[in-house]
Amino acid sequence: MSSFKININRFGAVFIDPDSLPDKTHTFHKWLADALPTWKQAGYLSAWVEIPEERAYLIQTAVDMGFSFHNAHGHTLTLNHRLAPNAVLPDDASHYLGAGGVAINENNELLVIREKYHNAPPGNYKLPGGYVHAGENIADAVVREVWEETGVEATFQSLVCIRHWHVDRFHKSDIYCICLLKPLTQEIVIQEEEIAECRWMPVDEFLAHEDVGDFNKGVVKTAVSHTGFISSEFDPPTNPTINQKGELFLPTT
Amino acid sequence: MSSFKININRFGAVFIDPDSLPDKTHTFHKWLADALPTWKQAGYLSAWVEIPEERAYLIQTAVDMGFSFHNAHGHTLTLNHRLAPNAVLPDDASHYLGAGGVAINENNELLVIREKYHNAPPGNYKLPGGYVHAGENIADAVVREVWEETGVEATFQSLVCIRHWHVDRFHKSDIYCICLLKPLTQEIVIQEEEIAECRWMPVDEFLAHEDVGDFNKGVVKTAVSHTGFISSEFDPPTNPTINQKGELFLPTT
Numbered sequence: 001m002s003s004f005k006i007n008i009n010r011f012g013a014v015f016i017d018p019d020s021l022p023d024k025t026h027t028f029h030k031w032l033a034d035a036l037p038t039w040k041q042a043g044y045l046s047a048w049v050e051i052p053e054e055r056a057y058l059i060q061t062a063v064d065m066g067f068s069f070h071n072a073h074g075h076t077l078t079l080n081h082r083l084a085p086n087a088v089l090p091d092d093a094s095h096y097l098g099a100g101g102v103a104i105n106e107n108n109e110l111l112v113i114r115e116k117y118h119n120a121p122p123g124n125y126k127l128p129g130g131y132v133h134a135g136e137n138i139a140d141a142v143v144r145e146v147w148e149e150t151g152v153e154a155t156f157q158s159l160v161c162i163r164h165w166h167v168d169r170f171h172k173s174d175i176y177c178i179c180l181l182k183p184l185t186q187e188i189v190i191q192e193e194e195i196a197e198c199r200w201m202p203v204d205e206f207l208a209h210e211d212v213g214d215f216n217k218g219v220v221k222t223a224v225s226h227t228g229f230i231s232s233e234f235d236p237p238t239n240p241t242i243n244q245k246g247e248l249f250l251p252t253t
Numbered sequence: 254m255s256s257f258k259i260n261i262n263r264f265g266a267v268f269i270d271p272d273s274l275p276d277k278t279h280t281f282h283k284w285l286a287d288a289l290p291t292w293k294q295a296g297y298l299s300a301w302v303e304i305p306e307e308r309a310y311l312i313q314t315a316v317d318m319g320f321s322f323h324n325a326h327g328h329t330l331t332l333n334h335r336l337a338p339n340a341v342l343p344d345d346a347s348h349y350l351g352a353g354g355v356a357i358n359e360n361n362e363l364l365v366i367r368e369k370y371h372n373a374p375p376g377n378y379k380l381p382g383g384y385v386h387a388g389e390n391i392a393d394a395v396v397r398e399v400w401e402e403t404g405v406e407a408t409f410q411s412l413v414c415i416r417h418w419h420v421d422r423f424h425k426s427d428i429y430c431i432c433l434l435k436p437l438t439q440e441i442v443i444q445e446e447e448i449a450e451c452r453w454m455p456v457d458e459f460l461a462h463e464d465v466g467d468f469n470k471g472v473v474k475t476a477v478s479h480t481g482f483i484s485s486e487f488d489p490p491t492n493p494t495i496n497q498k499g500e501l502f503l504p505t506t
Binding site for chain 2: 222
């Protein structure tokens with residue numbers, strides 16, 4: 001008889017408590033063989049199991065019993081099993097989110113970098129920035145990334161424009177948010193690992209420079225001539241599964 | 254001696270060709286034991302291997318040899334191994350991307366739905382919409398989702414606002430883009446599986462309705478009173494790894 005501990009969510013999905021996974025593959029096989037028909041009969045739509053790296057030897061058994069890979073996070077693989085043939089199961093995350101900062105000082109100079117490891121063409125001047133982590137606000141991430149790469153402190157002003165493209169890195173797409181920042185400090189302290197060069201460049205020089213791509217020229221022109229979306233505080237609906245932090249980007253009035 | 258076929262990218266990452274994976278765990282173990290020191294000595298920064306579900310029995314061997322779970326896609330788990338201690342490895346995708354449509358007809362009626370499976374509070378009227386797939390433009394996705402859920406055809410007009418929140422579903426965050434749409438048809442054909450009700454509701458009724466959340470009221474108010482970002486065609490840099498499709502959302506001039 002199965003000794004899994006389980007939790008059931010409001011969509012009729014059964015989650016096996018990872019602490020109740022057995023050590024042996026033959027026990028795991030037997031428990032699944034007992035449990036899956038019972039869960040189907042009870043009307044549950046899907047079953048989910050998280051298997052940690054140290055028990056990777058259990059994964060083949062889960063697959064043998066009809067589970068499929070869903071997502072990997074940290075040192076855990078999550079697999080799922082459709083118990084009802086038409087069950088709609090959520091996809092895994094589909095996108096990377098990045099943010100770049102347009103920081104212009106009082107001398108009308110733009111903070112620019114060249115990366116050590118770059119996409120084509122080589123050597124281009126670009127905006128500082130990087131990836132937004134899950135759980136992190138865009139406004140916080142762009143300030144953090146600019147500080148990490150350049151040593152310049154800044155505050156978020158507005159969201160200038162958004163690029164969405166399909167890089168197909170691990171089969172995912174990419175959202176890149178250009179943000180207008182107000183620099184608070186001038187001194188540059190370069191991040192040696194990833195940045196080849198960082199400097200304050202007159203905006204006019206940047207817009208005319210042959211080592212600046214058209215996309216970067218376009219977004220800087222947009223940032224100095226248009227008002228983007230401003231960030232608003234945001235109270236999500238009360239829900240224990242939702243971290244009470246978030247941000248809402250709205251057109252200016 | 255290792256018989257892996259490998260590819261090496263410009264960041265010094267070694268990718269094992271999945272077609273060259275051996276069938277037996279002991280062969281896989283021996284090949285990795287031979288190859289990993291060689292790759293380290295050659296100065297490569299990381300090693301990557303994709304293991305399909307039908308060879309899930311190889312995963313424990315990869316873990317034993319120092320590989321970690323990175324991402325799961327379709328029926329394949331990708332693992333990586335840091336060959337240089339300070340190698341910066343890319344994260345997996347961090348975000349879901351969703352899009353909701355504000356479609357208002359010539360009678361100033363808004364297309365609204367109630368979902369069968371909903372977040373709190375139950376029964377609220379909401380905007381139609383859903384998830385944007387990797388590889389799909391937002392402007393296309395919102396039109397597709399509105400059509401799937403309601404049967405109404407529409408065209409994309411502008412991006413009204415963006416909500417970013419941290420739902421922590423599978424440890425990922427969520428970007429939700431509210432788009433202004435122009436409806437082209439009126440007849441409603443409901444998607445039975447997920448939608449409990451769909452109708453055209455006068456905008457004023459929606460803004461006053463007790464079964465509409467403050468967030469949805471706010472974004473509809475914003476959509477009818479502000480110009481959002483318009484979508485622009487976009488030519489990404491020439492790069493064989495990038496699908497030549499994309500979109501750029503810019504403030505209106």
